[in-house]
Amino acid sequence: MFDAKKYKLLSNVNSPEDLKKIHLKELPAFAEELRCFIIESASKNPGHFGASLGVVELTVALHYAYSTPEDKIVWDVGHQAYGHKIITGRRDVFHTNRSYKGISGFPNINESPHDSFGVGHSSTSIYAALGMAVAAKLRGINHQTVAVIGDGALTGGMAFEGLNNVAATNSNVLIILNDNKIAIDESTGALKEYLTDIATSKTYNRVKDDVWNFLGRINRLGANVQGFTQKIDNAIKSIIMRNSNLFESLNIRYFGPVDGHDVVLLSKLLKDIKDIPGPKLLHVITKKGKGFKEAEQNQTKWHAAPGKFDIATGKLLETTKDENKPQKYQDIFGDAIVELAKKNPKIVAITPAMLSGS
Ligand SMILES: Cc1ncc(C[n+]2csc(CCOP(=O)(O)OP(=O)(O)O)c2C)c(N)n1
Structure with a gap:
């Protein structure tokens, strides 16, 4: 059962509105509590593990910047949505995760209005988000749509179809590329190398940092920056990146790569990016299993917790060891x-x- 004394900030959050009452400065502490709660829950009721730990900060920042259920967050694969479930009112039933009559281990539209899409693996999020964005436009509704997709799921054929059509329809979709450099096993294929290249390109990153620092300065001056930042950002990026960045070449504006564990930075960024129209992609770098040593070191084994475990040592409890199953x-x-x-x-x-x- 949920121990409110142990989780001082989390105990006050039953919805994304509650989360928004927390001060920006306190978000890292909140994220840490959320991470501890996921670890504690999985230690008693094993389920998917590493992927949700890796997106704790991203999840918090998304719910801080966007307002579901009006805004739509579409989780690809869905095994990374535990933090989302906990923030969106399912904290007290989280111990029933994946059990008979309990909550689903994946986003489920019948379970919560905050689950915008019934998910179960993989590569569907961009297309689903595009459908939602187009539908909103047709109905004259002004909401935001975000697809969160991993580097593994991005290699799926449907994800490529989604990119193709998101760009062609000029839709208001933000794609968040959660790049943790691993799928369930090692990622395969050419895209992996490509993403490493953009994440480590010195020229690109230096220019990006200069642009962002500059834009940050203007923001701090309190000018009406939106149109202005867009113009500069567009101009610089189109010179440098159009021919070197896959997403930019497809007419999807590329932001990043950024540290996916800096919840304050992510929250600020998402708020800024939110108002920029058209298709956009934010590339965040995260670590699968973040915050739990065994899961960071052995990411495939701990993709799902292999059994009940001791939080302090990371050792599996005797009763759940594989040989007994x-x-x-x-x-x-x-x-x-x-x-x-x-x-x-x-x-x-x-x-x-x-x-x-x-
Ligand atoms: C169409 C399809 N292709 C492949 C798979 C196998 N699969 C399941 S999840 C996944 C990718 C998981 O990696 P990623 O999207 O990077 O998420 P992470 O677990 O790292 O957060 C893959 C390849 C699948 N379920 N469906």
Whole structure:
């Protein structure tokens, strides 16, 4: 059960409106409580783990800057939405996560108006967000739409279709690329290298920092900056990045990369970006499993908590150790296919970019 004394800030937050009452300065402390609560809950009721820990700050910043359910946040994959669930009124039932008659481990439109899309893996968020943005426009409603997609899910075909059409329809969609450099197993394919390149490009980052510092200064002067910042930002970016940035080339304005664990920075940024019309992408760098040593060090194993565990040591509790459980179908299948493939070189196994999860 929820211990209000232990979670001083979290105990006052039953909705995104409550979160907005917290002072910007206190957001890091709030994020830390949220992280501890997710860890404590998973230690008793294991479920997905690393992905939600990695987006704690992003989740807090999103709900600080946007107002669901009017604004729409679409989580791709959905296994990273625990923080979202806790902030949007499900804190006290979170201990029932993924259990019979309990709450779903994924966003579920029947469970909460804050869950804008029924999700379950993967690569659908950009398209879903686009649909919501177009529908809002047709109905004359002025709400914001955000798709949060991981670097793994971004490699899916439908995500590429979504990018293609978001750009072509000039919709008011913000795509947040949650780049933690891993899917469930190592990310595969060319996009991984590409994202590393933009995240580490010295020229790009120096210019970006200069532009942002400059814009920050103007903001602090209190000028009516929106149109102005846009003009400068546009001009500089179009010179430097149009031909070197995949997203910019598709007519999606690219912001970042930024530290996805700086909740204050993210909150300010999202508030600024919110008012810029058209398709945009914010590239945030996060660490899967953030804040729990075992999950940071062994990201595949702790993608989902492998059993009940001791929070202090990270050790699995005896009763839930793997050897006490029946073997999983996927393991039996995997062993069998390897055994057969050793004898027959014509056998090829195809996995959805997640060998261990298949
Ligand atoms: C169409 C499709 N392709 C692949 C998968 C397998 N799959 C499930 S989640 C996932 C990606 C998870 O990585 P990411 O989006 O980076 O999220 P993270 O867990 O790192 O937060 C993949 C490839 C799937 N479920 N559906």
